[in-house]
Amino acid sequence: MPDRESLPKGLIPRLVAQFLTSKLSILIMIFSFSLGAAAILLTPREEEPQIVVPMADVFVQAPGASAAEVENLVAMPLERLLWQIDGVEYVYSASRRDMAVVTVRFFVGEDRERSLVKLHNKITMNIDQAPPLVKGWVIKPVEIDDVPIVNLTLYSDLYDDHALRRIGEEVLTRLAEVQDTSRTSIVGGRKREVRVELLPENMAGRGVSKLDVHRALQGTDASVTAGTFSRADEETLVTSESFVASAKEVEQLVVCVHEGRPVYLRDIATVMDGPEESVTYSRISFPDGAVYPAVTLALAKKKGTNAVDVAERILKRLEELKGKVIPDGVKVEVTRNYGRTAQQKVNDLLSSLAFAVLTVVGLLLFTMGWREALVVAVSVPLSFSLALFVNFLFGYTINRVTLFALILSLGLVVDDPITNVDNIQRHILMGRRKPLLATLFAVDEVLPPVILSTLAIIVSFTPMFFITGMMGPYMAPMAANVPLTVTFSTVAALTIVPWLSYKLLKGYAREAEGAAALSGKDATPAWIKKAYGLLLRPLLESGVKRGLLFAVVILLLLVSAGLALFRYVPLKMLPFDNKNEFQIVVDLPEGTPLEATDRAVKDFEQYLGTVPEVVHAVSYTGTASPMDFNGMVRHYYLRQGGHVA
Numbered sequence: 135m136p137d138r139e140s141l142p143k144g145l146i147p148r149l150v151a152q153f154l155t156s157k158l159s160i161l162i163m164i165f166s167f168s169l170g171a172a173a174i175l176l177t178p179r180e181e182e183p184q185i186v187v188p189m190a191d192v193f194v195q196a197p198g199a200s201a202a203e204v205e206n207l208v209a210m211p212l213e214r215l216l217w218q219i220d221g222v223e224y225v226y227s228a229s230r231r232d233m234a235v236v237t238v239r240f241f242v243g244e245d246r247e248r249s250l251v252k253l254h255n256k257i258t259m260n261i262d263q264a265p266p267l268v269k270g271w272v273i274k275p276v277e278i279d280d281v282p283i284v285n286l287t288l289y290s291d292l293y294d295d296h297a298l299r300r301i302g303e304e305v306l307t308r309l310a311e312v313q314d315t316s317r318t319s320i321v322g323g324r325k326r327e328v329r330v331e332l333l334p335e336n337m338a339g340r341g342v343s344k345l346d347v348h349r350a351l352q353g354t355d356a357s358v359t360a361g362t363f364s365r366a367d368e369e370t371l372v373t374s375e376s377f378v379a380s381a382k383e384v385e386q387l388v389v390c391v392h393e394g395r396p397v398y399l400r401d402i403a404t405v406m407d408g409p410e411e412s413v414t415y416s417r418i419s420f421p422d423g424a425v426y427p428a429v430t431l432a433l434a435k436k437k438g439t440n441a442v443d444v445a446e447r448i449l450k451r452l453e454e455l456k457g458k459v460i461p462d463g464v465k466v467e468v469t470r471n472y473g474r475t476a477q478q479k480v481n482d483l484l485s486s487l488a489f490a491v492l493t494v495v496g497l498l499l500f501t502m503g504w505r506e507a508l509v510v511a512v513s514v515p516l517s518f519s520l521a522l523f524v525n526f527l528f529g530y531t532i533n534r535v536t537l538f539a540l541i542l543s544l545g546l547v548v549d550d551p552i553t554n555v556d557n558i559q560r561h562i563l564m565g566r567r568k569p570l571l572a573t574l575f576a577v578d579e580v581l582p583p584v585i586l587s588t589l590a591i592i593v594s595f596t597p598m599f600f601i602t603g604m605m606g607p608y609m610a611p612m613a614a615n616v617p618l619t620v621t622f623s624t625v626a627a628l629t630i631v632p633w634l635s636y637k638l639l640k641g642y643a644r645e646a647e648g649a650a651a652l653s654g655k656d657a658t659p660a661w662i663k664k665a666y667g668l669l670l671r672p673l674l675e676s677g678v679k680r681g682l683l684f685a686v687v688i689l690l691l692l693v694s695a696g697l698a699l700f701r702y703v704p705l706k707m708l709p710f711d712n713k714n715e716f717q718i719v720v721d722l723p724e725g726t727p728l729e730a731t732d733r734a735v736k737d738f739e740q741y742l743g744t745v746p747e748v749v750h751a752v753s754y755t756g757t758a759s760p761m762d763f764n765g766m767v768r769h770y771y772l773r774q775g776g777h778v779a
Contacts, residue, residue, distance in 0.1 A: 147574050182533055190253055192235070192236040196233060207265050209227040215256060221240045225237070279436065282432035286433075286467070287429070288302050288305070290426060309451055311451075312433075314436045315434070322757070331405075385398065414728075415754075417752070418752045430469065452466065475714065480533075484537065494510065506555045521540070536612075543620060554631045558572070569639070588621060595613055720778065722734065
């Protein structure tokens with residue numbers, strides 16, 4: 135430990151001296167890199183940051199009412215009611231015959247559970263104001279985690295869409311057991327139903343009306359608990375269970391009595407157990423022209439879980455089901471895997487980050503030496519490690535915005551350690567003090583600009599915390615990560631960098647011994663001084679050249695501003711995303727039959743088969759496709775009817 139009287143004045147130089155003469159720096163390095171490794175392993179990975187936008191759909195049933203009646207008597211009064219809720223940003227509705235859908239969206243950042251409670255309470259408090267035509271309503275919350283991360287499309291040339299639907303239902307039941315899966319759905323295929331087709335001639339001959347059939351079916355397919363009775367110290371439950379379990383039981387229902395003889399349902403109708411009538415079509419097509427009926431299984435993940443891990447578990451479970459639940463004649467195509475795309479994007483950004491760090495270290499290796507480059511090579515990952523761990527504590531995920539912030543901050547993070555190690559090298563080579571004191575004086579000399587540069591960067595990025603709307607939480611990782619990394623870089627520049635520089639550069643002191651040290655050796659290499667002189671001397675000696683330089687700088691500034699002004703460079707907050715899927719949303723005039731819409735969809739399928747980049751195309755006619763982020767915002771998942779696809 136050097137004599138305290140010889141230390142630079144101030145608290146920070148004395149603090150730096152403690153790190154130079156102890157093992158604290160080694161412990162901090164091990165601790166920081168351990169936290170960084172844990173953060174990379176534990177932090178969930180996703181494509182986009184989590185955005186909390188509380189939103190819910192209110193489905194109101196009004197059987198028999200026209201679209202105009204539903205709008206005037208149901209949707210508009212409900213809109214006025216929901217506008218009274220505190221924190222609501224938008225209310226909009228869609229009305230059609232028999233029902234209305236009123237969507238309420240709260241401000242970004244509002245507490246989701248509290249918002250839904252306020253919505254439920256507001257509707258319950260005003261239940262007495264509902265018009266008589268309203269027979270019921272359902273509140274369905276919508277959030278970003280409802281978007282499926284994995285879509286699996288089942289298709290076959292041996293099984294029809296009805297069989298594929300039944301197979302898909304069994305598969306979906308087992309996939310829903312996978313850890314951290316959330317909402318699941320199945321799209322496409324005809325459901326199983328027991329259909330009763332009445333025979334008018336037989337009904338007329340036996341005096342049976344449609345109302346008689348309806349009453350018989352409604353009354354038979356029911357179960358009643360009558361109560362209990364006690365006998366012999368034993369309580370017995372009395373029930374009447376009459377649920378219909380098969381088509382044969384439906385055929386044996388007694389509809390009425392005609393001329394003293396019972397009339398069974400089989401006497402007046404044809405009962406079939408099979409697929410429902412086609413109200414939707416779903417197919418998968420390939421570039422080779424092959425087209426198959428298809429059923430798509432969609433699985434979402436729970437909030438805060440790792441999309442990569444959940445997707446891998448789903449696909450692993452799927453492989454286990456092949457040959458057991460999934461017959462050999464059924465093939466499965468993974469038509470969406472956000473876990474894989476998220477992993478690819480995270481890996482690409484991590485590799486870009488590593489490449490950027492290696493580039494900086496390589497440049498320092500060329501200009502300053504391997505010891506100085508090693509100091510920076512340790513300092514930068516240490517700052518990133520601590521920043522990623524704080525991200526994990528804040529609940530942020532590893533996504534493209536987080537990694538973009540780290541890459542952006544790289545140019546800022548290297549400033550502090552480069553400044554410190556360069557000045558430490560200079561002081562040690564000058565040889566005026568012993569290496570330890572030279573290190574302390576070097577750190578103290580550049581301390582004000584290092585701290586001020588950090589504060590300037592933090593102040594520059596502070597306004598990003600106040601961005602409103604949906605971009606606020608989207609850009610929050612950038613607003614947090616850049617100040618975090620530069621702060622940790624400054625901490626490292628005052629602790630790890632001086633210690634590591636002292637250990638690696640103290641050998642330079644032997645090169646500065648002798649008379650040259652007494653006179654003060656110039657630590658700057660001669661070639662750098664010569665090159666800098668050749669560049670700067672003409673500007674110092676000639677006012678014309680200085681003016682020309684300023685003119686060129688101003689001209690380049692105007693040209694660069696003109697690129698944005700005249701739209702030669704698009705203005706965007708982030709670069710365009712590279713998605714491997716896109717949607718063609720088809721809207722034909724209302725009233726267009728399902729078959730006409732399907733013919734238009736087939737034309738699209740044929741054209742897409744000629745596009746070289748297309749791997750496969752999945753079509754959904756008469757129904758909505760599995761939800762994506764765009765569809766969630768635009769409510770495409772509610773699209774139904776023969777004119778949409």
